[in-house]
Amino acid sequence: MPKHLRIAMRNSIRFQDPNSGLEKDQLSSGESTADAAPPEAPESPMVVFINSRSGGRHGPELKLRLQQLIAEEQVFDLKDVRPREFVEYGLGCLEKLASVGDKCADETRKRMRVMVAGGDGTVGWVLGCLGELNTPGREPVPPVGIIPLGTGNDLSRSFGWGGSFPFASKSAVKSALHKASSGQAGQLDSWDMSMSMPFGEEIEPPYSIKPSEDCCLDEGLEIEGLRSEREIHFKGVFYNYFSIGMDAQVAYSFHHLRNDKPYLAHGPVANKLIYSGYTCTQGWFFTPCSSQPSLRGLNNILRIHIKRINDSEWELIRLPPSVRAIVALNLPSYASGRNPWGNLKPEYLEKRGFVETHPDDGLLEIFGLKQGWHASFVMVELISAKHIAQAAAVRFEFRGGEWENAYMQMDGEPWKQPLNSNFSTFVEIKRVPFQSIMIHGELD
Numbered sequence: 001m002p003k004h005l006r007i008a009m010r011n012s013i014r015f016q017d018p019n020s021g022l023e024k025d026q027l028s029s030g031e032s033t034a035d036a037a038p039p040e041a042p043e044s045p046m047v048v049f050i051n052s053r054s055g056g057r058h059g060p061e062l063k064l065r066l067q068q069l070i071a072e073e074q075v076f077d078l079k080d081v082r083p084r085e086f087v088e089y090g091l092g093c094l095e096k097l098a099s100v101g102d103k104c105a106d107e108t109r110k111r112m113r114v115m116v117a118g119g120d121g122t123v124g125w126v127l128g129c130l131g132e133l134n135t136p137g138r139e140p141v142p143p144v145g146i147i148p149l150g151t152g153n154d155l156s157r158s159f160g161w162g163g164s165f166p167f168a169s170k171s172a173v174k175s176a177l178h179k180a181s182s183g184q185a186g187q188l189d190s191w192d193m194s195m196s197m198p199f200g201e202e203i204e205p206p207y208s209i210k211p212s213e214d215c216c217l218d219e220g221l222e223i224e225g226l227r228s229e230r231e232i233h234f235k236g237v238f239y240n241y242f243s244i245g246m247d248a249q250v251a252y253s254f255h256h257l258r259n260d261k262p263y264l265a266h267g268p269v270a271n272k273l274i275y276s277g278y279t280c281t282q283g284w285f286f287t288p289c290s291s292q293p294s295l296r297g298l299n300n301i302l303r304i305h306i307k308r309i310n311d312s313e314w315e316l317i318r319l320p321p322s323v324r325a326i327v328a329l330n331l332p333s334y335a336s337g338r339n340p341w342g343n344l345k346p347e348y349l350e351k352r353g354f355v356e357t358h359p360d361d362g363l364l365e366i367f368g369l370k371q372g373w374h375a376s377f378v379m380v381e382l383i384s385a386k387h388i389a390q391a392a393a394v395r396f397e398f399r400g401g402e403w404e405n406a407y408m409q410m411d412g413e414p415w416k417q418p419l420n421s422n423f424s425t426f427v428e429i430k431r432v433p434f435q436s437i438m439i440h441g442e443l444d
Contacts, residue, residue: 002039005108006073008097009090013081018092022100041107044181047074047090049083049126051118054149058167062117062147065173078122083129091133112142113439115180119150124208124239124411127190127436131237134434145180145439147173152412154240154333158359159186160441163337176441183439187360189330190239190432192216193410198423199230206413209236217428218395221314224303225399225424238410239436241334242429244396245298245325247369248407252414297321298368301403301419306391309355309363317389323368325375327385328394328429331359335379341365342384354390359438362431363390396427 008021048066052059066075076086091112097105114130116123123146133141148156153163161179166172193209194216205211212235299321305314319326327334334340341357349355357365367385369375377383398406400419408417408427419425 001042001045001071001074001108002104004039005094005097005105006071008093008105010073012089012093013085016085016089018089018096020089021093021097039104041104041111043111044113045108045111046070046113046115046177046181047076047086048115048117048147049076049078049081049086049122050116050147051078051122051149053079054118054122058165059149062149062165062167062173066117066177069174069177078118078125083126084132087129087132091138095138110140113145113180114142115145115147115177117147117149119148119412120152120155120240121150121208121412123155124237127188127239128237131190131432131434131436141434141437143185143437143439145176145183145441147176152336154331154335154337156441157333157337158331159188159438162441179441180439183441185437186440187435188239188438189360189362190237190436191242191328191330191364192430192432193236193238193242194428194430195234195426196231197234197417197425198228198420199232201232201418201420201425203415203417205234206410206415208238208410208413209234209415216430217426218314221305221395223397223424223426225397226422227426228420228423236410237432238330240331240411241327241329242408242410242427243325243327244302244406244408245323245369246407247325247327247375248409248414251409251412252407252416298323298326301398301401301406302326303397303399304366304388305395305397306366306389307393308353308390309392311392314395317366319388320368320386322370323386323388324371325369326366326388326396327369328364328366328391330364332357338379339381340367340369340378340385341387342381344384352387354387360435362392364392364394364429365390366394392431394427394429398425398427 011020012018050063050066052063063075063077091109094105094109098109114126116126127144130141133139146156146159146161148161148163148165157163196215196217212233215231215233299319302319304317304319306317307314329341332339344354355361366388368388369378369385378385398419400421403419406417406419408415417425
């Protein structure tokens with residue numbers, strides 16, 4: 001990017017004021033002079049967000065290499081610059097410059113692309129902030145490419161960026177930037193999650209969900225339990241999956257271990273070994289004799305309604321008693337590249353009323369996992385998961401009773417959800433009206 005734009009964006013973010021890029025001494029520091037033509041906008045201007053704490057010891061090395069290949073001002077370490085600051089002040093600065101006649105700034109803003117070096121959570125964070133540009137006067141929304149640094153990297157896999165980054169290859173970074181600058185753009189659905197729970201219950205919400213003043217539940221759907229007169233509301237957005245049950249419990253245990261003892265979770269291989277250990281010890285394979293197996297099924301606490309595609313009516317879905325985890329999946333990749341929904345034959349799709357899955361089809365694939373043996377066969381793709389439904393909207397209603405807590409996770413961020421024995425807790429999922437724009441990592 002031309003120097004005067006890089007400096008203007010940097011100062012606007014630093015001072016948190018998009019007008020900082022309009023200062024005369026700064027504009028005069030560009031490459032053009034009175035006798036020279038003004039600088040032209042690059043064909044594919046780009047900024048990179050990097051989670052330098054991801055990728056183990058490679059994070060800082062990758063950041064340095066990116067700064068060498070493009071420019072220091074175009075590489076944002078997420079511990080220093082938040083995506084929302086870039087959207088509000090960095091892109092806001094380009095828009096201000098364009099409004100006073102800077103054609104280079106105008107073209108740069110329109111052509112802008114974003115690269116994210118991090119895991120799925122980091123990519124989702126950036127996508128969520130870029131989604132704020134879906135308002136009149138702030139479009140277009142920059143498309144996003146990925147350098148996968150996380151453990152699962154399912155978003156990366158779904159758009160052709162792979163499950164891991166080849167740090168050993170000296171040309172890998174340059175190749176990734178080339179793909180991001182010339183790759184075709186595709187669309188990705190995102191999903192709003194709204195949760196209402198009885199007032200007085202306390203949770204430690206993950207970063208991906210925030211308290212909300214508004215209740216967004218569909219009032220036209222009859223509830224089975226009682227609804228508290230006073231409720232607490234939360235909202236969030238996910239791109240890959242929302243899950244309930246034993247898989248979320250395993251993720252919750254791993255999450256706390258990583259926070260308490262980060263030296264144990266120091267890379268993808270170690271992380272997956274720890275995950276496997278928790279899977280074996282928390283009842284997936286062997287239900288403790290002291291417990292009641294009948295209480296392990298989610299049907300004891302959960303009632304599910306869905307809306308099918310092009311249908312405005314809610315439909316109650318029967319949950320098999322053997323199911324111990326429910327997943328609402330948006331992508332064809334889950335748990336480090338698995339496809340638990342499976343590649344279904346046309347005859348089966350027609351019989352069940354299903355359609356082929358795509359990241360932009362406006363549908364969630366809802367499936368169940370039973371005991372650990374069933375889940376293991378699903379994960380090695382010997383069998384498919386328990387197909388429950390394809391849905392354009394979902395309502396989960398939780399009832400307490402024998403269960404004091406349920407475990408939930410959204411795009412890999414888990415939490416423990418308290419359940420009230422008197423009042424229901426609700427989770428409702430609806431598609432976001434606009435779609436995120438992703439860059440495909442495979443070049444034609």
